[in-house]
Amino acid sequence: MIEIKNVVKLYGDKKALNRVSFTVGKGEIFGFIGHNGAGKTTLIKAICGILDFDEGRILIDGKSIKDDPIACKKEMAYVPDAPELYEDMKAISFINFVCDMYDVSAEARGQNIERFAKIFGMQDELNNVIKSFSHGMKQKVALIAALAHNPKILIMDEPFVGLDPKAIFDMKELMKDIVKNGGTIFFSTHILDVAEKLCDRVAIVKNGKIVKVGDMKEIRGDKSLEKVFLELEAK
Amino acid sequence: MSKLFSLLKATMSEGVQLFNYRAKDERSKRAMPILLALLVGIAMFFSVNAMMAELKEDGAESAVLSLYTIVTAVIIVTEGIYKSSDLLFRPRDNDALLAMPIKKSTIVSARIIKFYLFEMLYCLIFLLPAIIAYAMNVDVEISYYLVAMTMLLIVPIIPITISCIMGLIISAASSKFKHKTFLQIVLSFAALFVFAILILMVNGVSDFDGRSIIAVSDKITEFYYPAAAFANLVTNFDIGQYLILIVINLAVLIVTIFIISRFYFQIITRINVVKHAEKTKTKYIFTKHGQVFAVVKKELIKYFNTPVLLMNTAIGLVLFIVVVGALCLKFDDIAASLMATTEDFPLTLDEMRAYLPSVTFALVAFASLMTFITSTMISLEGGAFNLLKSLPISGKKVIMSKVLAAMLLIVPVTALGSIAMFVRFQFGILDMILILIAVVVIPLVTELIGILINLKYARFDAESDAVTVKQSASVVISTFLGLGMVLVAISLTFAAVFFAGQAAGLAMMNAVFVVIAMYLYFAVATWGKERYSKLAA
Numbered sequence: 001m002i003e004i005k006n007v008v009k010l011y012g013d014k015k016a017l018n019r020v021s022f023t024v025g026k027g028e029i030f031g032f033i034g035h036n037g038a039g040k041t042t043l044i045k046a047i048c049g050i051l052d053f054d055e056g057r058i059l060i061d062g063k064s065i066k067d068d069p070i071a072c073k074k075e076m077a078y079v080p081d082a083p084e085l086y087e088d089m090k091a092i093s094f095i096n097f098v099c100d101m102y103d104v105s106a107e108a109r110g111q112n113i114e115r116f117a118k119i120f121g122m123q124d125e126l127n128n129v130i131k132s133f134s135h136g137m138k139q140k141v142a143l144i145a146a147l148a149h150n151p152k153i154l155i156m157d158e159p160f161v162g163l164d165p166k167a168i169f170d171m172k173e174l175m176k177d178i179v180k181n182g183g184t185i186f187f188s189t190h191i192l193d194v195a196e197k198l199c200d201r202v203a204i205v206k207n208g209k210i211v212k213v214g215d216m217k218e219i220r221g222d223k224s225l226e227k228v229f230l231e232l233e234a235k
Numbered sequence: 236m237s238k239l240f241s242l243l244k245a246t247m248s249e250g251v252q253l254f255n256y257r258a259k260d261e262r263s264k265r266a267m268p269i270l271l272a273l274l275v276g277i278a279m280f281f282s283v284n285a286m287m288a289e290l291k292e293d294g295a296e297s298a299v300l301s302l303y304t305i306v307t308a309v310i311i312v313t314e315g316i317y318k319s320s321d322l323l324f325r326p327r328d329n330d331a332l333l334a335m336p337i338k339k340s341t342i343v344s345a346r347i348i349k350f351y352l353f354e355m356l357y358c359l360i361f362l363l364p365a366i367i368a369y370a371m372n373v374d375v376e377i378s379y380y381l382v383a384m385t386m387l388l389i390v391p392i393i394p395i396t397i398s399c400i401m402g403l404i405i406s407a408a409s410s411k412f413k414h415k416t417f418l419q420i421v422l423s424f425a426a427l428f429v430f431a432i433l434i435l436m437v438n439g440v441s442d443f444d445g446r447s448i449i450a451v452s453d454k455i456t457e458f459y460y461p462a463a464a465f466a467n468l469v470t471n472f473d474i475g476q477y478l479i480l481i482v483i484n485l486a487v488l489i490v491t492i493f494i495i496s497r498f499y500f501q502i503i504t505r506i507n508v509v510k511h512a513e514k515t516k517t518k519y520i521f522t523k524h525g526q527v528f529a530v531v532k533k534e535l536i537k538y539f540n541t542p543v544l545l546m547n548t549a550i551g552l553v554l555f556i557v558v559v560g561a562l563c564l565k566f567d568d569i570a571a572s573l574m575a576t577t578e579d580f581p582l583t584l585d586e587m588r589a590y591l592p593s594v595t596f597a598l599v600a601f602a603s604l605m606t607f608i609t610s611t612m613i614s615l616e617g618g619a620f621n622l623l624k625s626l627p628i629s630g631k632k633v634i635m636s637k638v639l640a641a642m643l644l645i646v647p648v649t650a651l652g653s654i655a656m657f658v659r660f661q662f663g664i665l666d667m668i669l670i671l672i673a674v675v676v677i678p679l680v681t682e683l684i685g686i687l688i689n690l691k692y693a694r695f696d697a698e699s700d701a702v703t704v705k706q707s708a709s710v711v712i713s714t715f716l717g718l719g720m721v722l723v724a725i726s727l728t729f730a731a732v733f734f735a736g737q738a739a740g741l742a743m744m745n746a747v748f749v750v751i752a753m754y755l756y757f758a759v760a761t762w763g764k765e766r767y768s769k770l771a772a
Contacts (some may be wrong), residue, residue: 012455048625051771069768070627084772086533088540091520093532100529101523101626110521126519139421142622 001153001184002047003028007056009042009208016042017053018208024201025188027179031199031216032188033229039208040188041081044157047186048078060153072103076196077151081158083138083186087131091122094130095145100148109148116144119170134163142221152176156187172198196225204232211235238337242345265538267692268708272360273713280364287372296373297466303365304386304462308394310361311354312430314705315398317423317546320406322350323399323495323702324502328698333503340496347492352708354391362390369469384466385481392484393461396491403495403502410505419542423552427546472608486718526628530636531643537615538644543701544611551605552648555598559652562594562658592666593732596673596741597657599649600724603677608641608687610713613693613770614703620695620772630767634690635761638682645678669741676748677724681717683755688713690763695772 001025009017017039024030034040045051047058049069058065060072066108086094099109117123120140130138139162146154160168175185175198189195196216202225203213211232212219220228283299297737323346332342366383369375405426409418465479474730524532560567570587574580582590616623623633651660654660692709704710731740
């Protein structure tokens with residue numbers, strides 16, 4: 001579903017991404033782990049077509065994000081790390097705006113929005129302006145907007161930050177449900193316990209380079225993911 | 236004091252950052268705003284210098300200093316009134332600063348000093364040319380340089396304190412109500428209106444025939460002490476008066492900081508309370524729209540919820556409405572007073588009436604070219620720009636939707652104003668068609684230029700919308716460019732009408748604007764699209 005081949009991203013002379021390569025298969029929950037400033041958000045932005053990159057290729061379902069960005073973006077949904085949304089809009093207007101971008105029919109969006117709003121406990125909140133929401137509520141609005149068009153690939157940058165415990169639980173269940181139905185999830189996180197329990201595969205990035213990638217069981221061995229990560233960081 | 240200095244350094248570096256393009260390929264961008272400011276300053280210098288020649292004959296050269304002191308002060312107050320509420324009370328770093336062990340008066344001082352430093356730009360553009368022109372035309376003493384330098388530093392103080400107090404009153408009043416933004420806009424317009432009336436009423440400034448600079452200067456010095464003191468100190472330096480002038484300005488500043496600090500916390504608290512709708516089992520409406528409609532709607536919501544943007548871009552349109560209204564209601568009186576200004580006025584009343592289509596065309600050009608709404612539309616996306624870029628909509632469509640949204644704000648106003656002129660003065664069909672073409676084409680040119688400037692100078696890291704709207708490189712460039720374009724367009728319109736006749740002249744101008752619009756559209760479709768794809772918040 002997502003093929004990342006030798007991607008290089010330069011910020012001036014600094015290599016934020018240094019020949020990053022891996023593949024995320026259909027129906028996988030793929031965790032992307034790394035220290036602060038390792039390059040996680042940069043790669044996520046590159047995959048979503050937000051940030052241009054200098055070398056390499058990123059293919060979404062066989063299509064290049066550089067050559068055919070619109071077709072790639074139609075397959076994906078992006079949830080940013082900080083929910084910087086359109087603060088003056090009502091939540092429902094914002095979600096409708098995102099649905100309009102994906103050409104979602106009125107009927108389909110109605111069903112999806114009501115379903116996901118219920119899951120995140122937002123069904124009676126969507127008529128409020130976004131700036132009146134807490135961080136967690138904004139995150140939930142971003143998630144509802146991302147899920148409302150049934151994306152094949154869900155890309156999330158630190159999706160659990162700011163969510164309350166129930167929402168985190170519901171989010172994890174939802175992620176499992178999405179992959180069960182053939183979807184693919186790629187997300188970055190610092191919460192290693194969650195990644196360990198949730199992810200089928202994982203990549204660990206350090207200073208822009210992938211230092212480990214593979215099946216969770218393979219990477220972890222008989223240690224915890226936290227231990228593996230800390231050992232790699234110490235090297 | 237050290238906290239104030241540190242805070243000022245931090246906030247200033249953030250403000251200056253908007254002009255700081257450090258990447259190798261972006262360094263040239265620093266030059267454009269400086270170059271345009273310099274051009275306006277030079278143009279001001281030549282106009283002051285010409286004025287000096289007339290004043291020299293009457294031995295009243297110092298009048299120019301009083302005049303430009305008040306011009307600078309009026310400009311700072313006018314644009315400060317609607318900017319101060321946002322700059323003082325709505326910066327994004329309020330929460331972080333209020334959580335720190337810093338006195339509120341220190342935070343307020345830093346905000347006001349930053350405001351003051353940015354307003355210095357107007358001193359450099361309007362007052363400095365007058366100071367230089369005076370020094371070049373009059374045999375000045377060494378004390379002149381001391382007084383002139385001091386004036387450059389203190390002239391913005393009283394205007395910004397007036398703006399800040401008005402901002403305080405507007406924020407305090409609007410923060411009590413549910414529809415804070417709407418009330419802030421209404422009160423800001425009301426404050427501007429009151430200020431304009433006061434300026435016209437003080438000692439009968441409106442009674443002037445506009446020809447006597449000395450008379451204007453004399454009247455100014457009667458009601459605005461710094462302007463009077465400047466002229467006095469230049470012609471007759473007195474250390475006592477010099478010190479009084481400085482002390483008065485500093486005292487006004489300190490009292491203002493004290494007053495604002497007193498209410499700062501309460502106002503910020505009230506501003507941040509957003510009325511949360513009741514939890515109700517609402518039936519949501521799900522309607523499908525096209526991408527362009529959705530982006531336009533989003534832009535209009537942003538526009539009407541950003542008072543500083545609305546105020547900043549509505550001034551040209553408000554002036555258009557006022558002038559069109561005055562012409563429709565009082566044309567004969569206006570024409571008569573114009574004809575009375577000189578004995579050999581070149582036009583009769585009927586001839587002036589015959590040229591009204593050109594005047595309407597020029598007014599449309601003025602209102603449209605002064606209204607650069609798109610020049611901040613990319614930057615105002617802020618962090619949400621990344622989200623927009625992740626959506627399956629092409630860069631070109633986003634850009635053109637923003638242009639369309641801006642045009643939807645301008646065209647109805649200029650179209651209705653033009654139609655009022657058509658009806659009142661019975662324009663011919665051809666004139667009406669030519670004006671209506673201008674109503675669409677000129678704002679299209681303006682907004683395409685605006686969006687291209689913003690694409691080149693986009694910054695997503697401003698501390699508040701007010702900083703993006705009033706102090707970003709993109710806005711500085713579009714403001715100066717707009718002024719230049721207004722002058723060129725109006726001059727060319729009347730030149731074309733004079734040489735080729737009214738209909739042919741207006742048709743030629745429309746043709747020029749159409750060609751420019753086509754070129755700009757091509758630039759958006761190529762460079763603009765490419766640039767959009769490279770931007771990220």
